[in-house]
Amino acid sequence: MPKYAQRMYDMEDTAIIIRNLFNAMSDAEMISFGGGAPATEGLPVDIVREICNEVLTYEKRGTEALQYGSVLGVKDLREAVVNFLLKPKGIQASIDEILIVNGGLETMNLLCQVYINPGDVILVESPTFVHCVEIFKMFQAKCIAVDCDEHGLIMKDLEEKIQKYHPKFVYVIPTFQNPTGKTLPVERRKKLAELGTQYDVIILEDDPYQELRYSGEAVSPIKYFDKSGHTVYANSFSKIFSPGSRLGFVYASKEIIMKLFDAKTATNSHTSTLAQVICAEFFHGGYFSQHLKKICEIHRQRRDVMIKCIDQYFPTNTKRVFPDGGLFTWVELPNNINTTDLLKEANENKVHYIAGESFFVEANGKGKNCMRISFGNVTPEKIEIGMKRLGSLIQSKI
Amino acid sequence: MPKYAQRMYDMEDTAIIIRNLFNAMSDAEMISFGGGAPATEGLPVDIVREICNEVLTYEKRGTEALQYGSVLGVKDLREAVVNFLLKPKGIQASIDEILIVNGGLETMNLLCQVYINPGDVILVESPTFVHCVEIFKMFQAKCIAVDCDEHGLIMKDLEEKIQKYHPKFVYVIPTFQNPTGKTLPVERRKKLAELGTQYDVIILEDDPYQELRYSGEAVSPIKYFDKSGHTVYANSFSKIFSPGSRLGFVYASKEIIMKLFDAKTATNSHTSTLAQVICAEFFHGGYFSQHLKKICEIHRQRRDVMIKCIDQYFPTNTKRVFPDGGLFTWVELPNNINTTDLLKEANENKVHYIAGESFFVEANGKGKNCMRISFGNVTPEKIEIGMKRLGSLIQSKI
Numbered sequence: 001m002p003k004y005a006q007r008m009y010d011m012e013d014t015a016i017i018i019r020n021l022f023n024a025m026s027d028a029e030m031i032s033f034g035g036g037a038p039a040t041e042g043l044p045v046d047i048v049r050e051i052c053n054e055v056l057t058y059e060k061r062g063t064e065a066l067q068y069g070s071v072l073g074v075k076d077l078r079e080a081v082v083n084f085l086l087k088p089k090g091i092q093a094s095i096d097e098i099l100i101v102n103g104g105l106e107t108m109n110l111l112c113q114v115y116i117n118p119g120d121v122i123l124v125e126s127p128t129f130v131h132c133v134e135i136f137k138m139f140q141a142k143c144i145a146v147d148c149d150e151h152g153l154i155m156k157d158l159e160e161k162i163q164k165y166h167p168k169f170v171y172v173i174p175t176f177q178n179p180t181g182k183t184l185p186v187e188r189r190k191k192l193a194e195l196g197t198q199y200d201v202i203i204l205e206d207d208p209y210q211e212l213r214y215s216g217e218a219v220s221p222i223k224y225f226d227k228s229g230h231t232v233y234a235n236s237f238s239k240i241f242s243p244g245s246r247l248g249f250v251y252a253s254k255e256i257i258m259k260l261f262d263a264k265t266a267t268n269s270h271t272s273t274l275a276q277v278i279c280a281e282f283f284h285g286g287y288f289s290q291h292l293k294k295i296c297e298i299h300r301q302r303r304d305v306m307i308k309c310i311d312q313y314f315p316t317n318t319k320r321v322f323p324d325g326g327l328f329t330w331v332e333l334p335n336n337i338n339t340t341d342l343l344k345e346a347n348e349n350k351v352h353y354i355a356g357e358s359f360f361v362e363a364n365g366k367g368k369n370c371m372r373i374s375f376g377n378v379t380p381e382k383i384e385i386g387m388k389r390l391g392s393l394i395q396s397k398i
Numbered sequence: 399m400p401k402y403a404q405r406m407y408d409m410e411d412t413a414i415i416i417r418n419l420f421n422a423m424s425d426a427e428m429i430s431f432g433g434g435a436p437a438t439e440g441l442p443v444d445i446v447r448e449i450c451n452e453v454l455t456y457e458k459r460g461t462e463a464l465q466y467g468s469v470l471g472v473k474d475l476r477e478a479v480v481n482f483l484l485k486p487k488g489i490q491a492s493i494d495e496i497l498i499v500n501g502g503l504e505t506m507n508l509l510c511q512v513y514i515n516p517g518d519v520i521l522v523e524s525p526t527f528v529h530c531v532e533i534f535k536m537f538q539a540k541c542i543a544v545d546c547d548e549h550g551l552i553m554k555d556l557e558e559k560i561q562k563y564h565p566k567f568v569y570v571i572p573t574f575q576n577p578t579g580k581t582l583p584v585e586r587r588k589k590l591a592e593l594g595t596q597y598d599v600i601i602l603e604d605d606p607y608q609e610l611r612y613s614g615e616a617v618s619p620i621k622y623f624d625k626s627g628h629t630v631y632a633n634s635f636s637k638i639f640s641p642g643s644r645l646g647f648v649y650a651s652k653e654i655i656m657k658l659f660d661a662k663t664a665t666n667s668h669t670s671t672l673a674q675v676i677c678a679e680f681f682h683g684g685y686f687s688q689h690l691k692k693i694c695e696i697h698r699q700r701r702d703v704m705i706k707c708i709d710q711y712f713p714t715n716t717k718r719v720f721p722d723g724g725l726f727t728w729v730e731l732p733n734n735i736n737t738t739d740l741l742k743e744a745n746e747n748k749v750h751y752i753a754g755e756s757f758f759v760e761a762n763g764k765g766k767n768c769m770r771i772s773f774g775n776v777t778p779e780k781i782e783i784g785m786k787r788l789g790s791l792i793q794s795k796i
Contacts, residue, residue: 004513005511022469052446052451242464242672244466245464265417266409269644
């Protein structure tokens with residue numbers, strides 16, 4: 001058989017992590033704190049069925065939903081983004097600055113298509129979202145980690161590394177960060193937007209969790225502070241509507257959107273009109289705000305149970321993040337615990353998490369005593385059972 | 399702003415064609431023989447609504463449809479591919495050899511991710527589908543045209559060019575070809591599969607129209623003759639179910655599917671489960687065969703009207719293909735007609751087609767007197783009106 005392209009070899013180490021992640025999802029017995037899914041119990045099944053019944057007719061939106069659509073996306077879904085998701089944050093966007101994509105991750109892929117030549121540098125948080133690193137590596141980018149403290153990216157280290165490496169992008173998940181659950185403070189966000197302008201670097205702001213806030217005050221996106229068009233705002237409908245619909249959006253300058261348009265036509269033409277029409281009706285039909293309250297309540301309860309379980313079952317010198325929202329917490333265990341080694345035994349006990357090491361592009365053993373724990377799609381009862389198991393296992397290694 | 403990646407410059411000439419194509423689609427006054435959409439009147443709107451009502455409940459498939467799913471795709475949709483689309487063609491596939499993608503085109507993108515380094519050669523038909531050329535150029539492949547006669551690819555020229563250029567892929571649309579509507583005879587299909595094996599080249603068989611046959615005998619896919627796993631079979635649900643659902647599939651060896659899995663996770667994780675569940679029920683609920691009969695009848699009538707109109711309104715020395723199926727015919731006008739120049743005037747008269755030149759990667763003026771005419775999504779009445787207008791315009795230039 002013909003040889004694979006070079007990019008497949010360059011991404012291989014990260015691809016293995018992603019493959020294992022998906023494989024663990026298929027074991028129904030497993031209590032999985034691994035994946036980043038929201039609560040199945042909170043999915044808007046009845047709402048979606050009602051919407052289909054109402055609008056999938058020849059008279060209303062049936063043929064629109066089933067026929068080819070526009071590359072940028074269904075118009076009233078882009079309007080929903082502008083009015084329901086951006087305007088409440090003080091952002092005045094136009095629908096020409098919005099592109100609907102096939103799930104939040106696709107934005108990272110398309111933006112790499114537009115900007116990344118092999119060898120280009122992308123600065124990432126330490127730790128960062130491993131699935132996006134897979135995308136960056138497929139484009140043969142060089143990922144360099146920027147130091148983080150308890151609030152996220154450290155601006156001094158970031159600016160030095162921008163000067164040193166001349167990156168194309170700074171990739172950042174500022175709100176309820178993946179994997180740590182941390183939220184970047186407003187002054188650093190403002191500074192990030194300014195650094196993008198000053199050094200002509202794209203700030204790629206990945207913000208899929210920000211609507212899922214359970215405590216504390218909302219913080220403006222980095223994009224809010226962007227005056228030059230250097231910040232690109234990527235978001236997803238997976239957490240607030242449905243992951244299975246595979247819908248996300250990107251908000252960027254018209255110039256960037258026009259290039260993303262080309263990359264999108266050369267990827268898959270456009271995103272499912274069927275899913276888009278249903279999602280647009282979810283917003284314009286007035287379902288969103290009530291639904292958001294409901295799912296925040298479900299996830300808040302799970303977070304609280306999870307935090308209680310960590311404090312109860314894990315070793316006393318464990319450090320953990322209390323996330324004000326989102327789906328994850330990050331745990332730092334005593335130094336002698338290796339979470340990568342531990343995972344095999346945990347899986348035998350039918351508990352899954354993601355080992356901390358996976359999230360560090362440094363690959364120097366950093367995070368080897370850490371783990372990302374997702375509470376989004378595990379019921380409180382199972383959180384209790386799974387964390388007790390995991391706690392016993394960890395205690396037995398000390 | 400940062401400089402774009404090199405691939406965006408390499409694809410620019412083709413991207414312009416694709417942009418214009420999508421823009422022409424948005425003019426509601428236009429009678430468009432341009433795009434490749436199937437009949438809006440044939441879309442299964444009532445069936446889809448019924449399915450949603452039936453299965454989008456908490457008890458049945460509601461949470462499956464709205465939650466994250468598997469990378470390869472929903473299991474019973476892959477089973478539908480195996481049993482409803484491949485088995486009737488004498489092909490015994492396993493579901494591990496099937497990956498569900500976001501529309502037929504995405505397979506070309508993912509296969510390029512897996513195999514194409516910049517500068518790699520892809521052999522294509524002359525003429526070929528311009529939208530796939532956009533994808534190949536985004537991956538910085540060098541597209542080289544292989545000569546075709548009235549039946550399609552000429553095997554002698556193909557083998558010589560394989561020997562000369564050592565291509566990674568031969569890209570071919572063997573059935574009701576895009577843009578010409580021609581069908582490759584069975585002996586050439588067999589030979590193509592053999593050449594793939596003999597020279598270690600991927601035969602990329604793009605076959606989205608093959609179920610839409612209105613006359614003549616069915617011909618086995620190239621993949622049917624593949625003994626070594628060198629043929630990759632790309633297909634789409636756009637023409638037989640719904641373009642707006644954005645569903646397609648690829649059937650290939652397990653080894654290739656596993657690499658496409660990695661490329662898929664680094665593109666958009668997986669295809670919409672919502673759309674997949676509905677499409678799976680469309681097959682397993684027994685709707686497919688009746689629906690296929692219905693849409694074949696609609697398109698057969700449109701083809702017949704279109705052929706009659708060409709013979710009636712176009713100059714007597716016009717050559718045209720009589721397609722046994724699919725959505726296109728190909729017209730060769732007298733030599734002095736330049737269809738690229740003519741398009742502007744046609745658009746002023748609210749008629750659209752795609753100029754022949756666009757489909758030739760040779761870019762040496764080949765096809766300048768040709769046009770691709772789609773009859774799929776224009777009613778017989780509008781075909782009559784549009785073709786009369788277009789015929790008058792052409793007659794005025796002779």
